[in-house]
Amino acid sequence: MTQTLRVTLGQHSRGGVHGVNQDFHGAMLPHEPLRSRKGIAVALADGIGSSPVSQEASAAAVRSFLEDYYATSDAWSVRRSAQRVLGATNAWLHAQTMRSHARFDKDRGYVCTFSALVVKGREVHVLHVGDARIYRLQGTAWEQITEDHRVHLSSVESYLGRALGTGPHIEIDYRCLEAEAGDLYLLATDGAYTHLDAASAHSAVQQFPDDLDAAAQALVDMAQARGSEDDITVQLLRIDGLPQAQPLLGLRQELALPPVLTERMSFEGFRVVRELHVSDRSHVHLAVDEQTGQPLVLKLPSVALRDDTAYLERFVLEEWVAQRLHNPHVLRPYATQRPRTHLYVAMEYIEGQTLARWMMDHPAPDLDSVRSLAAQIAKGLQAFHSKEMLHQDLRPENIMIDRSGTAKIIDFGATHVAGLTEGLTDPHQPPAIEGTLQYTAPEYFTGQGSSARSDLFSLAVLVYQMLTGQLPYGLQVTRLRSPADTRKLRYVPLRHLRPDLPDWLDVVLQKALHPDPAKRQEAVSEFMHDLHFPSHGLQHRRAVPLIERNPVVFWQTTTAVLALAVLWLTARLVLAA
Known part of the structure; x- marks a missing residue:
């Protein structure tokens, strides 16, 4: 049985001598499968003392983060999900200030600091803005893993340089740390950490090892006893167990392996029509829904790979990806509410041809035809990239063109999904080469990180191949x-x-196909813009000299000319003698 993420949490907060407690804290410890897909979140916010509504800002920040983070796409990484949520929260807080009397005095508006931890898989993600702090306790020492956003004017005078709600946009500090079982994290507002130290934290945890709520309360008591008059909040999070490091954890259901399908066979409410394609990776059949009569494609795992767990996980991934992409240029899953008992993938049936077949039929196509197809493929890729997915296997056989001329990307078995693999794969390992080699970007072969520009490279290869063969x-x-x-x-x-x-x-x-991804266009959209609307400088650029276009041919030609000149001079000398 696969081990899951296990933690112990303790929290305590107490108002200061000024009345209302402007701190707010909370946590979400969801059950599976949400725990594997989104992780465990702990959040803390601290209002500013000059604002009478700052406690409302703190509460809104923590509540919206803990609710909205878990509503984001499970295909997104923690960083993207968290920063999107915090960006929206910041904009809302700032709007509240601008609609109130505080628009003339921002120090009285909806402003607060914010710090959070998200533990997902085998990683700890840190989000931070303001001057609350997060420490990592190891033995009797503690390490501050956040930076105070406080501007010091003198040894006694300072002000908060960054916080939620101070402007329409906010920069959120982000760090990703490798998690280890036994690690203990402490989140604290300034009312707590200015009166505590590593020895205090260690002592409290030693005194209450099985009750971190009591340990957090002990630290609050200690800070108050040492003279803290401010609001005091402490959260303690201990990582007790980590999941096994394997990709796509939890995607595969307990489904039986399917039988070998034959024509006219009934399977899971579908009637098999004929075999479409068989390879060492999968078996693909045309089928008809026996209830609706609608045609569809059934894809079954290869018989030869049915004992390969990693392969089966990636097989399930294809339908999972399709269910999260809604784009006319991406293959759709076949919708059915019937429960299934076997492992298979059901997708829409496209009556048409592959891009490979189209290229055979159009060996020298005009530029407009190629741009039209490339634009459609690009829109499909953008749907992947908007969900933090990389297709990773863009090739002529994975593009279908239906009878109306609509191009669709198919076959998602090689897709990289940031939100699924995050925290469950070794970050020090180079990206695996999942796609077809001749269409794969150089960074996969050289061990560099993959990105959306890797898919852009593959798209540019297709455009080049469509034009030249x-x-x-x-x-x-x-x-x-x-x-x-x-x-x-x-x-x-x-x-x-x-x-x-x-x-x-x-x-x-040539720019899109540059070996260095940093020197390509920044996004697929920029590449398509360049293909359709070349800049004035490109349209009227100078002819590139042969030495720049092909230095080998240049020097071969130069050598040949010099050799002929030497022969001519030698002949003249012989005749003159």
């Missing part, structure tokens, strides 16, 4: 092993193969 680097990319190897790559200029195409197109494609 060839690959921009041939098979050179598949032989890369280190970043230094990328300097050996030689891009074949588009106009060497299609002199009828404009000069500027080579510049756009």
